[in-house]
Each structure stands twice: as C-alpha cells, then as structure tokens.
Amino acid sequence: MMQIMIERPTFVSDTAHLPDPGGGHREIALSVSHLTKRFGDRVAFEDVSFEVARGEVFGFLGPNGAGKTTTVRTLATLLAPSAGSASVAGFALTPPNGVEIRRRIAVMSESPGLYLRLSVLENLECFADLYEVANPRERIAWALGAVNLADRTHDTCGTLSKGLRQRVALARALLSEPEVLFLDEPTNGLDPAATREVHDLIVGLRQGGTTIFLTTHRLEEAERLCDRVAILNTTLRTIGRPAELREQLFGRSLIVRTRVALADPDRTFAGLSAVNSWRADDAGVYILTVADPDAAAPVVIRALVSAGADVLSIGEERHSLEDVYLELIEAKGQVGV
C-alpha cells in the first residue's frame, strides 16, 4: 500500500471556514457561489454553490451531460462563467488571476491527452517545464513511482494501453504538487489493482493536504474516498457526507426477518416508542423506521419474543450512495440543497 505525503506551505485564506469532523475549522480551497455557465441558450450548469475545504476529497457526481466537466473546466479557468463567482486556491476566478490559479491546480481530464509520439518521460518533461517545476527530474521520478510506472519511463505513449495512459496522465497531474487537484474519472479504464493504487494515492495526497475534486461515475469509489459528495444535474441536487445523504433521504430503519409472518404485526410494533412506523416488505420481513437503530433493536427483539415470533435476523437497512444518487437524479424537483 502506498503512502504519499506531500508537504506544502500554509494555506492563507480569510474567507469563510468549513467545519471539519474534529470540530475545528478548515480553510477553504474552493468556494463557488451561484456559478452558472451557459452556451447561448443552453444551460450547462446553473446556480451552483458549494465550498470545499483544504485537504478534503470532494466527490462531484451526476449523469452524463449534468455539467460536471464544464464545472471543472470553468474552475480551471478554461471557460468563463456566465454568472456567479468562485475562488480557487485563494484566488478569485477572474481572467487576470488565470495564470496564478493554474499554477496552483492540476486537472486530469477524462481523456488522458498525451502526446502519443513522445515517450512517457518526454511528456512529463514538457509539463514539468510548463509548470516550471523545480528539480524536474526528481519530481518526474516521484510522480512515475507514485503511479507505479517507473519501469515504463522510455516507452512511447502511443504504445501504452488505455489504463497505462491514464496513469501517465495522473503522474502528469501530480508534477506540480497542486493545491487543488481536479480528477475527472481517474480510474476509468484501470484494472482493479491499478484502481486500488490510485485510491491509495488519493488518500495519501489528502493526508498531505491536497484538496481533491473528484468527478466519478463509480459511486462506490465516491463513497469510499470522498469526505463529501455533491450531486449535480445541471443544478446542484444535494451536497453532504454520504452517510448524511443516506439518512436525509431514506431515514434509518431496521429490517426484521421472522420464520413465519406475525399474526398481528400492528399490535407488535405500533406500541413501541422506539419505532416510528413499520411496513411489511414480504412474508415475515418487516421494515421499521427508527430514530436510533442501536437503541431500537433490543426493544424490537423483546417485543417479537413476547409475541411468540421466531426471529431469524434483525439489522439496520443499508442504503448505498447509489440509492441516493438514483433517487435524486430520477426525482423531478430539487431536493434539499
């Protein structure tokens, strides 16, 4: 397992602060306020607002055409916003700040965009110079090592597989030690082992203080890596920690399985103060909505035993981030931004 720590200077920001899990406050790396991008009459994304703390892994999810890539391109100064404002790495997103912002960020787009006639080393040398990286040789060697490509240094990029090209693109994005790293589908086309290496790399970068803006279709990837996720479908549908989103959308519930269906389930469950509501899902399967599953489970078991039921299992119902995603994307209205 790789452990990558990157030391960087103290981030200075006098803007608002986000709470962190430890109860303190974290500095803002990305601040987006009512940002909108239109191409003529077509709206790419609209009225998007969020903040990302320094060192946070922020997942940006949404279906194809939701505006995710356009948002990244806008924050990377490639596109000018139509309305709203943003700050990236402490700089206001304005044309005069373009160079300073791009100095502090790196973008790995979905398409690797490598110079296929050049070798891996030549590609990285070019970008090390474009970023004016100090000690380019050492940095290139580090980046190639980080993506496990040190033995392919002199290979021509055109001869590499899609997965290897993706890893070269990731190495390229790491060259400049960016404060904010935009990763657009970074594990797309990678095999499971390489995917795991990239995940480990992201964790290592976060520990080093790099802010990571992760666009992905892999919801399990977002759930595993991201501190918070935002779901975009032209407008922002929701934003929060994956667990919070699940609770916000589905509440918490217990699944109870009994050997045979209860004779009078209403009488068994309705009188329990720990149970808010219940429904039968199948013969002998009951879903109980509860506020606190840990507190409710023993109470429910006692009630079932008193009612003479044979309890096969009881456990908290788990909703995945995929459930949240599908619920929000398929929902027509805007939900709890």
Next chain:
Amino acid sequence: MKLSARRIRAIIVKELREYRRNRYIIIGMAILPLVFTIQPLIAVLDLGAGASSLIAHEHVLLYMLGIPALVPCVVAASSVAGERAQATLEPALTTPIRREEYLLGKALAALIPSLVVAYSVFGLFLVLVVLLAAPGIAVSLIQGPDLAAQIVFTPLLATWSIWVSIAMSCRSSDVRVAQQLSTLASLPAAFAAIIIAVGVIPPSLPLAIGAVTLLLALDVAGWLVVSRLFDRERLITGAG
C-alpha cells in the same frame, strides 16, 4: 506581461520531437521544396554557356523564396488544430502557460525546421548549379544582392506564413482543412516573390527595404492578432 522562456522552450522542444517522429510532416516538408527546386534547376542546367550574359540581368534565385513562404504551412497549420484533434490541447491549457507563450513556442518550433529546409535546399541548389551548370552560368546566376535577399527574406516570409497558418489552425478543427487554407493564404507572399524573380516587378534596394519593413510589421502584428484569435473557450468546447 512577463513571458516565461522555460515554458516557451517546453513547447518548442515538444513540437520538434513530434515533427521528427511524424512522417507526414517530414514528407510534406520535403515535397514542397522539391517542387520549387527541380523546375528552376532543370532550367538552369539546360542553359548553355552563351546564356550567362542573359541571366546576369535576371533574379532566378528569388524564385526560391517560395519555399519559406509555403513550407511552414505544413507544420504550422497543424499546430493548434492537431492538438485539438488529439485532445492534447486541454491539458496544455490548464497549465500556467499564457496564450502568447504557447503561440510563440508553436511559431518558433515551426520556424526552426522551415529555416533549415529553406536554407539547406537553397544551398544545395547553389552547389548543384556550381558543379553541374555550363561554364559561366553559376557566376552570372549567383549575385550578391540575390543571396542577401534570400538570407534576409527567408525568415521574414516564413514567420508571416507561420502566423497565417496558426491563425487558420486556430479557426479550424480539421488539420487538412487548416493546411489547405494556410497554403492558400500564403500563396500571395510566394506569388510576390515569383513575380519579382521573373522581373514583373523590378527588384531594387528601396523595394527591398520597404518589403523588409512591411514583413517585420506583419510578423509582429501576426503574433498579436493570432493571440487574440486564440480563444481558450472556443478551442476547448468547439463552439463557434
């Protein structure tokens, strides 16, 4: 605005490495000079010794200025359109490079092989004339002012052709279309060199000074105008 020599050099080195490994560019850069060399070479080698007094009043060598006017189109026209086609433009533009640096790097990278080709072919032409032409022909043909014109105008014409080609490349998403439009747009410069070579416009020092001044101004203006045309948003999204 402060330009970064390191970033400009990065683009030049990258471009030269790519040219070297792109056989279409190598073939393209070889064919045009051949076209411009073979016809006058055959004509000169066909001349008898008695023709030396006749060609002493002509400026056949200026015909060779067509090479720097047209050869750069082959590489410069693909400079931006080619990157768009390969999806390599976006990663480059997300680095701190300024558009002026990017374009200057592209232009210098196209200029270097263009000058090498133009001067080499011209030198080869002279060597062949000296070695193979009838007695007296070489002495009559190779005149100091024509040599000086070739040396001075080659980079000026090539630079102009490069800016025209990059402008076309910025406006086109297809490399072939960009090359065809660039060649078309560079033809007037080549045509001007040819009509001077064949004596339609008599060459003179004031004409040369005027042409140098005009080309210098056009070359600088070309950089500024093309920088304006280089719209990141349109190039990335393909809109417009």
